[in-house]
Amino acid sequence: MPDIEIEGPDGDVFAFPEGTGDGVMRTALLKHYQGAAKAKTDLPTAGLAGDGAAAIGRGLVNGVPVVGPYLLGGLNRGVAAVRTLQNGTTFPEELKRVEGFGERTAAENPIASTAGEIGGGVVGTLPLVAAAPAAFGAGTGGLGIRTLASAGSGLSIGAADSAVRSSGDIGEIKYGALVGGGLGAAGPVAGKLVGKAVSAVRGGGPGENVLREAVEGLSEAELASAQHIIEQGRQLPGGGVGVTLDEALNRATDGRAVRASQLARVVANSGGEGGRLMNEFYAARPASIDNVARSAFDAIGPQNPAPSGLGLDLQSAARAGVAQTPEGMALAQARAAVGPRVTDDGAGRVIQPEMRGVVDAREAARKAQADIDYAAARNAPENVGIERTVAVERPGEPIVTQPAFSRPQFEPGAPRPAEAFERPSVIGDDPNGVSLARFIAQNGGLRLDGDAAATDLHRFMVPGIGKVARPDGKGLDNFWRERLIEEGYFRPDADGGMARDISSELLRKLQNEQRGVPSYPLDSAGRPKGRAPGGQAADEYANARSLAESRFDEDLARVEVDPKGIHPDIRERVVGALMRGEETDPLAAYERTVGAMKGPLDPYVKSTTVTETIPDVRFGQVNPQPALDAIAEQSRFAKGDVRGALSGARKDLYEPGGAQLDMSVEGNLKARERLDHRIQAALRDGDATQVRDLQISRSALDAQLKAVPEVATADANFAANSRPLEPFAPNTPLGRVVQQDPLTGRMATPTEQVPTHIQGASAAREFLANSTPAARQAYEGRVATKILDSASDARGNIDPDKLSVLLRDQADVLEQMPDVFHRVEAVVRARDGLARVEASPLGRIADRPDVDAAIRSVFASNPKPGSHGEVAQAMTALVKNRPTAARDLARIYLESTFNEATQQSKGLAAQYGGAGFASGVRGNVQQRQNLEAVIRALPEGETILKGMDNLLSTLEATGYRPNKGSDTAFNQAIQVQLKSGKTQLGQAVADVATGAAAGAGVGGWSGAAGGAVLGLKRGVGDAMLQARMMGNGEAIARMLTDPKALPDLRALARSPVGSKNAEAFTRRLLTLSNGGAAPTRDVSAAQR
Known part of the structure; x- marks a missing residue:
């Protein structure tokens, strides 16, 4: 396996086996060089100089402008302190050795030391240039301006640095200032040359590549559209809304500018000035959106202070709008064709007098014919004869009577006998009671039939008050018997009941009262409750007579004369004289009476008559004998009031006085009339037995009357003329309508109840067959009105289903009135046609006084495709009838949706609230069409629509603000920075110090110098990388948020890379990105 070869600081090569860990190799190298270092010579102690690496390290520290000497001194003191601890020497000795070693190293290695000092100067100046680039010629001005600025800053730094290093030597300060100024002036020129070379290598200025990449592939029209969106948002009433470049590009391209969104997201979340600018821009947006939205809502109309009452206005306007539709007008015309609304009272006030007129006319026609016919019948010849016997009288022999002296006779001058008491003939009310006749007259009278008519009580x-007996009086058996017994005029039965027959006793008492002797009710003791004035006079008379007789008897007894032996006539005259006051002494009155007596009387002669019965034939017009026979036959077994009714009918067939039969047509017609009356009364009472018996008698009498040709003709004509009046008979629908009080002429049925009596097919048929045109029209109008009212709600809205059911239920009645049926049926058809309108948004608004329901009807969250026509129709109707209510409806919907979309969450403003509002009101094509239809229908709708479209387009663009995404990468960068806890400069110095310390531990001063160089390289590289990132981020943030950057970006996108146009537009963008034109904000809007 090949070995791993590592070259050490001193040039030695070390080999390790393949697979050896880094920690193992590092430990081995440290042990080797630490041991070697111990074996080497100590250069500071030996008074020797260091190598070039040590010179470079010293120069880097010392070369930092102004503060370099202080940094170098601090470094020397730190090394001296370490050596003091290692060697056991004093600190001043070691400090002197370290300072001497540094000076010798710099003197021995001038080139390396100078290079190090230049590097230190560059490193020390970088933070100042980053803080104030314009002061060091790194701004955005022209080359001359930047050269002057750089020269000035170089002069100042050179002078200050020389002053520190020379301890204030004027000559050195001047020299340092000249050198610094010259180098500063040359910096921008050299920087430009170097910048061109670097740009040629890396391809553009800060941010140019990423921005060019962001707009790559976008057409000129899309860029122009994005620019229009940005300008449009800033020009909105209410302060405008700022839109970033990436949002505008995505809005213009429907979300294709993904790279721009990614760029904005990185810049906004990478910190630095760019992040601050983007976050401030986004933070001001909710307030600006609120301002422009409220301005747009105010353009629609002022805010309604009482929105809860808007539903009533909308419903009223919608109902008017429904009525104005073709279907609504057709329904109105159909209802108008039915006729005006007719109430019960209105119909009754027409029907009743019209039908009463019909009855009166028919009765008048019948009466006119009857007057002629029955007048002829009354004058019919007396061709009917009946055999009879009559009693005749002739004079007889006179009777002569000789007067006897049983009664004394008196001379004219004798005292008169006591006058008999005379009762008053006039009946009056006694203060303590009411007489029987007056009580009956006051309470309706006694019915004039039977014995009452026979005793002439109708003349009483x-x-x-009136008559005691009258034709319309009340019956004895069904009223007066119990009433009079209850009132005390008659004693009850022995068992306390009231069933005994009092007719004879009643007639007797009434006849007595007619003669002047009234009857009064009895109290519980059986005494009359009151007496007439005549009774009081009778008491006074009786008292006076008793006094006179007692005085007379006392005086006779005093003179020893027996009072019983006095003749009554003499006594009567003596008492009369005493009562009249002619004499005061009873004996003197007696002597005067006896002295006036006459002698014997003359005979009395009386003429006589003889009565004989002879046969006779009586002729008349009608023979009622068969009727009498029928009554006699029915009376054999009749009981109770039936017997009384038959008895009364029998009396009616006799002439007044009851002596002989009434054979006249007139009398028998009246008797038949009374029979008819009794039959009708019995029918009303439900007495079928009485009706049967009376009907038999009536038939017999009617047959005798019709035997007279004139009567038969009159009856036939009367019956024929009565048939038209049959529908108006009592207790029939029409009879109740025309019923009239015969005395007062008042109608018995109130007018509002008249239509209720004409219900049902039969009643309607009879009415229509006998009515006048006016009455028919009123009745038809009432029937139609009742049907429509029954099918309508409280507000007059017709239910077609109910109306159809009513037409079916009233088919029998409407069959008699086909015109009414057809007109009402037309209303059903028109009402069915209105169902489409009611299902539309306008109809739903008219149905309920509910603002929320009206909003849902016009602004449906998921409207049906093609519904914008119906919405426009509804809104047009609302505007026509209530324009203010229509404005309020549109504003309340838009403002409510906006408030909900922009509602804060956990106290934070909704960053995407504006876009959410735009999506809520026109999130799809149909919503957009419906919204446009609604706003166009408003007054000045086109103007409002243009402003609303601009607002919503801008708000839709804000919805393309990139989401923050994952925070992992950003969190790692923050954690690294938090671990160091240093600034970029402090981190660079720390890297140099760490590298120097590590090198010194390994290779002494040579190792310290090498470690410092490596630390400086790393620190400078990190600082430059951070600076480039922050600079690019700030530049991009300004370009994204400043509306003035988009035209140059459009030109930059059209220019080739490296061309003069690209350089010019890049320079202009850099001017903006370096603060030459900060983005404009509406501060007042943000504060609001």
């Missing part, structure tokens, strides 16, 4: 009038 109570002043101020």
Whole structure:
């Protein structure tokens, strides 16, 4: 196996076997040279000089401008301290030996020492040049300016360095200043020449290669588009939004500028000035995006302070929009064709008077014919005769009566007998009760039938109230019996019931009251609750008579005359004189009465009559005898009120007074009328037995009446004229509609209830067959209105399904009104056509007063392809009817989406919030089309759309900001720097010191010099590498963030490498990258 050969510092070659570890070889070399070093001569102690390597190391330290002597002194003191510990000598001795060794080494090796000092000067100046390049001619100005600047800085450093090294010698200071100024002036010129050579070798200025590579393959149009995107973002209202070059390139190329994104990511995360610039640029973006977005939203319309109420405005506008569509107008026309809305009351106010007019007209026609026909019937000849016997009277023999003295006779001057008490003839209310007749009259009266009519109670009038008996009065059995017993006018049954027949007792009491003797209700003790004034007068009369009689009897007894022996007539005249006050002394009145008595009386003659019965024939118009026979037959087994009804019917067939049959047409027509009335009353009461018995009697009477030709003709005509009135009979639909109070003329049915009585096919058929055109129109309008109302909700929206069901359910009624059916059916068809509109966004907005639902209808998150037409139609309708609400809808959607997209996370601004917002509102082609349709529909929509498109295009570009990626490489670099804890200069010095110390330990001063050179090389290389990286990063950061760099980049991309154009544009880019034109920011926007 071949050996590993290693050359030592002294030129010796060492061989190690293949596979020997580095640690093993290093340990062996250290042991060899440490032992050799111990065997070598100590040069400082021997007063000898070091070699060229030691001279170079000393020159590097001493050559650092201004501070070099101080560094060299510190190094000498450190070496002296080490030697003191090694040799056991004093520090001043060793310091003197070390300083002498350095001076001898520099004197013996002038070339090496000078080279080292030049290197030290370069190393010491690099940090100053990096900190202030313009002061050392390394800026971006022209060659002359940079030469003057470099000369000035060289002069200053030379003078300062000479002052330090010569301890303030003026001559040395001048000399150092001249040398420094000259070298400084030559630096930029030499640097330019060297730069050209280096550029020719490496191919361009700082950052040129990577930027050229980043834009490689991009067309001029794409670069122009990127420049437009950057300028467009900065010109947005609200302060603009900055877009980096890599974002603009990716936006223009749809993400093909990958290299540019990678470059931006490295620069932003590599630290230094470039990272600071990029991070500041990105940090200011959320605020600027917020500013421009709010400005764009303000362009749509002002912010609504009450968004929760917007749903109602949107629904109102949408409903108006639905009504304005062709389908909505067709529905409105169909509804208008149905006719105006007719309420129950409105229809009733037309139908009721119209139908009442129909009834009145038909009744008037019937009455006119009946008046003629029945007038002829009443004048029919009396061709009907009945046999009878009549009683006749003739004068008889007179009767002569001789007067006897059983009763005394008196002269005219004798006292008159006591007058009998006369009751008042006028019935009045007693303060303590109400009489029977007045009570009955006040509470509706007694029905005028049967015995009531026979006793002429209809002529009994109570002043101020009315008749006691009347045709429309109340029945005895079904009302008055229980009522009068309850009120105390009659005593109840023995068992406390109220079933006994009081008709005879009632008629008797009413007749007595008609004669002036009223009846009053009884209290619990059986006494009348009140008495009329006549009763009081009767009491006074009785008291006066009793007093007069008692005085008369007392005076007779005093004169020993038996009062019982006085003739009643004499007593009556004496009492009368005393009661009238003609005499005060009873005995004087007695003497006066006896003295006025007459003598014997003349005979009395009385004429007489003889009554005889003779046969006779009575002629009349009608013979009601068959009806009487029928009534008699039915009365044989009749009970209760049926018997009373038959009795009343029988009385009606007699003339007033009940002496003989009524054979007139007039009387029997009225009797038939009363029978009809009783039959109707029994029908109302549900008394079928009474109806049957009365109907038999009525049929018999009707047959006799129709035997008269004139009556038969009148009845036939009356029946024919009554048939048109049959639909209006009581308790029929039309009868209830036209029912009228005969006394007041008021309609019994309220107008709002009239349509409710005309329901169903049969009622509609009868109504339509008898109605007037106006009534028919009102009824049809009400039927149509009721159907539409039943199929509509509270806001009048028609449900076509309900309407179809109602048309089917009302088919029997609508069959009578085909025009109404066709008009309502047209509404169903028009309403079905409106279903498409209701399914559209406009219809969904009209359905609910919900802002969120309206937003989902117009701005669907995943809209159907081709839906932009419907969205435009909906938004156009909203703008037409409520433009402010339409603006609010668009703004609320956009602003809400923006707020959600830019919401902070853990207190940090969302860096990609703007791009997320753009993706949310137009993330696909259909969303873009829908958004454009919505904004175009707004007032000034084209202007708003242009601004919104610019905003969204800019925000979409910000989405190409590169992700940070993995932090591994950056973390390793930071860890290395944290381990050293030094700056670049400190690290370089540390490398030199470490190398020198290691070399000194191995080879003494020669080893120290060699180690210092190696450490310097490594430190300078790392510093230059770091400087190049930081410089390139800063330059690229400025080029990426400054909008002025893109035109030059476009020109640089078109120029060949190394050409004059490439050099010129590179120089301009370097000017920007070195701070000649810092990127412009909206500071106020960032603060906001």
